[in-house]
Amino acid sequence: MTRALWFLVPAAIDDPAQVSGGNVYDQRLREGLARLGWRVRTLPVAGAAEAQAALSAIPPGELVLVDGLVAGWASSEISAVASRMRLVVLAHMVAAAFPDTGPDTARAEREVLAAADLVIATSEWTAGELVRRELVAANAVAVVRPGTSRAADADKPGAPRTDAELLCVGVIAPHKGHDVLMSALRRLPRHDWRCTLAGSTTAVPEFAERIAQSAARFDGRIRMPGVLAPPELDRAYRRAGVLVAPSLVESFGMAIADARRRGMPVIASDAGGIRESAAGGGVVLVPPRDPEALAHALWRWLSVPADRVRLQSAAASARNAVPDWSDTVARVDRILGAL
Incomplete structure (x- = not known):
């Protein structure tokens, strides 16, 4: 049976001028899950209005994975519909741990994480911070660290470092x-x-x-x-x-x-x-x-x-x-x- 996943990601996920660790992680999931038989429907969004439109198109009961950056943009919109879907938030970071995070961003992070059925954190440290700051319960967060790719010519002789x-x-x-x-x-x-x-x-x-x-x-x-x-x-x-x-x-x-x-x-x-x-x-x-x-x-x-x-x-x-x-x-x- 084909498994379906709706994946809300930043609009710039594939923009070569805006490469980030979060975008690379999202790309790898999108491609890797598709290879494992998931029907991944990627919804790139650039703000709250686009996120709301994307969410309204998702039928009830569906499994929805939301990148943490998108979750921060559209916390109210996501929280409003979370009860009619299975919501997983992919937390690449803990916004509240960054020194330049404003109170509005911190409140948005708390709101959307409270609405999630599960949070996937990209490190043990991230998961620990989420729990320590009482943003998620310890039994509602899973850790999945990023991987790496071996360069095609990594083992070939070349110019010395x-x-x-x-x-x-x-x-x-x-x-x-x-x-x-x-x-x-x-x-x-x-x-x-x-x-x-x-x-x-x-x-x-x-x-x-x-x-x-x-x-x-x-x-x-x-x-x-x-x-x-x-x-x-x-x-x-x-x-x-x-x-x-x-x-x-x-x-x-x-x-x-x-x-x-x-x-x-x-x-x-x-x-x-x-x-x-x-x-x-x-x-x-x-x-x-x-x-x-x-x-x-x-x-x-x-x-x-x-x-x-x-x-x-x-x-x-x-x-x-x-x-x-x-x-x-x-x-x-x-x-x-x-x-």
Whole structure:
């Protein structure tokens, strides 16, 4: 019997200029569940009015999966019809845990999560925060971590990594800690490093502009190419010696998992769910919001060959332990099938 699923997702899910971890997760579910026999009806929406129109077209009793971003836009509209459907909310993040979340967003998050039959959280940390903040009951949340994809040429010989090439992947936004990274790099003036900040600059333009101004003071050592297409991003991963993830808060850290799948060392903040994406070795964790600690970790990477070799070896050993997207989809398939 064909199983039906209505999936409300952000309108920009497939926009190459607005790549995000949440969009990638949604894409993988949409495609993977379809391969497992689900009839997935994807409803892209850009706001409350579109969400309300999409919800009104869904027959009673249907199974509906709502991306957490959409849920935040249309909490009242979703809550109003939740009783006539089986509602699952996919929580990529805990909005209330982010420092710039306003009271209206926090109220919307609480409202829509209370209306859900089940919440799927993308990390143990996210699930724990939802329960700790009394947004969901412990028995109403399931954890399904993101997977990764092995690059097609990941095992082929190629140009060696450049140890002094640093890579930071993620939207240029305050919670990603790019300002902390700028401050840390200013503490390393005598080292021969280069850094690429790959990610959208349109989410928080004023912050991205401040980071661009800071980067310009480094005389060309910092590149901000925007969102990289998959082949370009894969080349950036293969070229760089280490991934740097200075986030202030992070639900999981998909860029970290992607780096680890490639056998690439990581220097990251010990924030939110990053410990889960970092599990298995090849990662150095530093306190968030601490440019001095981040600078020291980068100095050791650049200046202490023995430390660098140990980290590279640990990263290479851990690469095959990182789950892939088929594991993620299979778990969501079981959860939704039980509903």
